[in-house]
Amino acid sequence: MTVQVLYKNNAKSANTGVITLFTEEKFQIKNKGTFLSKNEVSYVEKILKTKKDNKEKIISFNINENTTFILISLKKNLKDSDIENLGGEFYNFIKKNSFKNISIITGSAQNKPGMDFIGHFVHGLKLKSYEFNIYKSKKVKNDITINLVGKQNTSFTKNKLKFKALEEGTFFTRDLVSEPGNVLHPDEYAKRLIQLRKYGLKVTVYDKKKLKKLGFNALLGVGQGSIRGSYLVTIEWKGNKSKSNPLAFVGKGVCFDTGGYSLKPARFMEDMTYDMAGSAAVVGLMKTLALRKAKVNAVGAVGLVENMVSGNAQRPGDIVKSYSGKTIEVLNTDAEGRLVLADALTFTEKKFKPKFMVDLATLTGAIIVSLGSEYAGLFSNDDKLSKQLIDAGEKVDEKLWRMPLHKNYDKLMDSKNADMQNINYVGGAGSTTAAQFLQRFIINKTPWAHLDIAGMAFSKYGGALNPSGATGYGVRLLNQLVEDNYE
Secondary structure (H helix, E strand, O other): OOEEEEEEOOOOOOOOEEEEEEEEHHHEOOOHHHHOOHHHHHHHHHHHHOOOOOOOOEEEEEEEOOEEEEEEEOOOOOOHHHHHHHHHHHHHHHHHOOOOEEEEEHHHOOOOOOOOHHHHHHHHHHHHOOOOOOOOOOOOOOOEEEEEEOOOOHHHHHHHHHHHHHHHHHHHHHHHHHOOOOOOOHHHHHHHHHHHHHHOOEEEEEOHHHHHHHOOHHHHHHHOOOOOOOEEEEEEEEOOOOOOOOEEEEEEEEEEEOOOOOOOOOOOHHHHHHHHHHHHHHHHHHHHHHHOOOOOEEEEEEEEEEEOOOOOOOOOOEEEEOOOOOEEEEOOOOOOHHHHHHHHHHHHHHHHOOOOEEEEEOOOOHHHHHHOOOOEEEEEOOHHHHHHHHHHHHHHOOOEEEOOOOHHHHHHOOOOOOOEEOOOOOOOOHHHHHHHHHHOOOOOOOOEEEEEOOOOOEEOOOOOOOOOEEOOOOHHHHHHHHHHHOO
């Protein structure tokens, strides 16, 4: 479904059709005469008397055969994320009622100085409208047109480019995560990333041959059972003319995860197309930064592999030497994401010398046991970066909860045969020991945060700003981090 937004700045009102007004709580309309004729005011007041005890936020009713009114009740002191979520609810409402052409009287919104109510509302509506239906043989066209009637304030004009960039970046992430494994394998993924060059991004692809020469044996070990290639792709945005060190974002891109010889159960294995959601969030962020011309230097690095079973696949008990030089005993081939990230993190730190590194990965089922689908797990060696991430997450309603790291967990990952093992078989602290493992590959004490997004990357039932399926979690969060602290 496509949502088209038209800007009718010169019109003061909409005469017929589906007309939307924002009201105070309990549907009290302020300055009725500004937006309604005398007859309409009288009719609407009669209708509202019958809806005094209505607890819904959005109601609609016909006032004549040509005109339908939608009223949206607003609580006081709404945050930007509340307004966006309300836009998502509005989308559900108009879709349910099959409204196709809607006029929103923008002057009825409670715009405080510097506040962009309409911008956030429409942004939420558009994020919620996403659909992934390219493989449907019968496509139903249910396009919706939103007419914004009235003058928009300066904040709206200023934010228009940012919101459009965020929507495109988030939708690109959702598209990537939604693709089936037979389409978006590592070879195809790398090709799609090359296309980002048209936005001014520098994209460098390291294929299997280059990675072997560089010593990416941990990453390559995960992908060696697949007929597809394995890659590290770096994506650079230079929006700051100074030669300042970039911000770095690293993503796990396991395009399909069978678990390897530590084979996953058949039930729900189809969801393992989502195991590259961390990399997709990084990619969507980099596209967003480029589209909105962010005044910052940033780099994204994604490790792209496919974890398959074959005569050439990695075996439990294999020992590999990582890019850092540290050796890893692979006790469980289904703990593969940390092997991909280990090489990617060390390489990114060494090559780009970033101000900080944030990695994203659907890394452990244990984080879902801990936090469900409300928070992503945050592990970090830096309090300042952690606070910045948590604050950014609160602003865009992509929440984080900080989890512990401690040297005492290291003993659970120590190996008798190598420098470390890739899984804790003692039991417990699955997410923490995975993060503790990753921390060993931060060689130069760079500020670092690991976001375990296993419970947030996709949703069976949909959320406030996304349908069921891929959520695009991380794009808006990291963009807010950049915008608030580094531009």
